[in-house]
Amino acid sequence: MKDLLWLIPLFPLAGFLVNGILYLVSHRTHGEPTHGHEAHSPEAKAVAPPHASAPSAHADQHPAIPFKSVHAIVSPLMIALSCIVSLGAIFDWVRTEGLAHPHVVTIATWIPQGVNALRGGGSAAFSVDWSFRLDPLSALMISFVTFVGFLIHVYSVGYMGHEEGFGRFFAYLNLFMFSMLLLVLGSNFVVMFTGWEGVGLCSYLLIGYYYEKNFAADAGKKAFVVNRIGDLGFALGIFGIFAIFGSLDFGTVFAAAAAHPEKFVPYATVICLSLFVGAMGKSAQIPLYVWLPDAMAGPTPVSALIHAATMVTAGVYMVARCNVLFRLSPDAMLFVAVIGCATAIFAASIAVAQNDIKKVLAYSTISQLGYMFLACGVGAFVGGMFHVFTHAFFKACLFLGSGSVIHAMAGEQDMRKMGGLKSRMPTTYWTYLVSCLAIAGIIPFAGFFSKDEILGETFGSGHRLLYAVGLITAGLTAFYMFRTVFMTFSGKFRGTEEQEHHLHESPGTMTWPLRILGVGAVVAGFVGIPEVFRAHGHLLKNWLAPIFLPIAGHEGAEPGMTPGLEIGLMAVSVAVAVAGILVALRFYTGERAFATPKRIAERFPSAHRVLENKYYVDEAYDAVFVEGLGKGGGRFLWDFDARVIDGFFVHGARNVVMALSWLSSFFDQYVVDGMVNGVAGTLQAGYRGLKRAQSGRVQNYAFVMGGGFLVLVAAYLIWR
């Protein structure tokens, strides 16, 4: 079954084609769907929230969706098949070849050979294959990507049930799964880059799913443009890797780097930073994070799948994939760690002051991604990937839970208008609560193990400042996540009566994925139990060990920590998390709910305003890049164009041309025409003379003839 690896991305591709074609066919025959959509659009009926994106539940008002059952079955089925093949292939591969031997399946040659000169002498043949690689890292990725992806597909069937663009949505979703699996399965940088761009495209398409809404279309464009900046860095990194190693195949490149690090080290920092710029864009790190909060304009399952669980972790995956290269550049590693840590606390501090439930989750995602990069930066790649894995479960569950809430609230996303939903939506409440405990890092939920590993490794590697910032972030995380819990689910309902009447638990297609992901949020951490609790308990560490190739001449001792210190650190982080939860409990529940936060906001109005407006980063970017570099640059270019290009070159050229043309005209008029007229004049003069000779009088001719004869005879006689 391991040779059927190529089937894994192929299933979603087939699903994309089926859904896309059916949608296009029905779109043709049923006319323009957006007309009907406008009238029945859930956003149109929503209480005008800024980023409403949930469908309403008034099924009876909606026209029938063509091929709805086909879309609803084909799309999740394809992902389920992918999931089954993935698991089968992983088992088969582990059983027959073992973890240490990556299994590569090549299905076709993409770019055949061409010889290129290398930096530092020698040459290499550039050739790229469509090949897929099954190794511990990609196995981890495909297993949870297909599993979580399948659950979110099922959820979407319920959530998107009344949408006119049902088929379009599932076509995009399947295309996304195809690209994502291409990204994680690709055996060389080019295939990975193809998937990388593919997920970016799908992200754009799905953020702009409600394309008739300006904010959604703009958010899609923003995501696309910001991602392009990162992709440029990634592409530069890939070029650099080829220039040095002469290959883009993972196996070849990493083996070469590990065997002869001295060849790579001079370029390591530049290349790793280029690669990391790509990761910054895709995984929403400072300064390229701005697209992710806006990406919440897409439907909530999209936010869950793409902008929380899978796509945004691609940057972490890439850094972990290139761990050999990163380990050779301590400067790049430190940069990654600092950026990750700064992003973590920055996003967490913004999340504290947001009232839109999806916005909170979006900033929380950015913050958690920061943790993952912090882990990679301090060398704890296992910890980073571990957090990717656990985060996929609890963040997907949180997003789907928020989607369930928004669904029940008919599109309302403002938490100030919620409250008391616990009794109305018990399943949503409990799964959301469990996931919040997981993200807050409460033992024994999933997030505890991964986050604690990250913090522990950060402390152990000697980055005390980063550890402190990470710890504060953990406290903030616990606080703002439980703030959403209390604002949404406890207390009294604060919305309108109509909304209250409408409240209901979501259908089974939505609650079952929630339950399964909730279980995942509890148990996913058990694959990485710290060694202090149980010997050889860290299954994930052993599983991922083969991807960390030993680097020649760099075998350093693991920075060991005493068990006592390790347990102490855990106790501290759990204590901080609990403190965060307690503060949220004190602030947002009971008799005096909201009183304290309000007082704090009044006491520090400017600080509150800054946080509420997300540090004005969007405004700053707008001023610097859009207004400044864009429009100001446009003005500068306009002036440059008017003064220099037009003034000097265009007008100068015009003057030169005019002078030349004057010369040319002069030459034409007086020399060329002069010659023409001269010839004509000469001929005319000649003709005037000769004309007189041809008098038409025969006697004249005879006279001339006779005269001429006489002259000839005389000449003959004289000069004989």
Next chain:
Amino acid sequence: MNVTINDYLALSFLIFTIGFVGVLVRRNFLTVLMSIELMLNAVNLNLIAFSRRLSDLTGQIFSVFVITIAAGEAAIGLAIIISLYRQRKTLNVDEADTMEG
């Protein structure tokens, strides 16, 4: 009195000159035609004189051809004169200057 070839040639030159001057100066077409005849006959006299002097009949035969051609020339010339007279009601050579450039 002994007549020599020089005498013939002198006579021939005289007649030819009279004819040529007549062609050049006379305005009447008929007179011009007659002057041409004079020139032709001057040539004939010249030919015969040399034929006799050189005891070669070629010159005499040539003069017979010239007389024949002169007869044809006269016929055509008269025809042209008649035609011209019908067109212009005149025989003045100067009037026939249609070919002026």
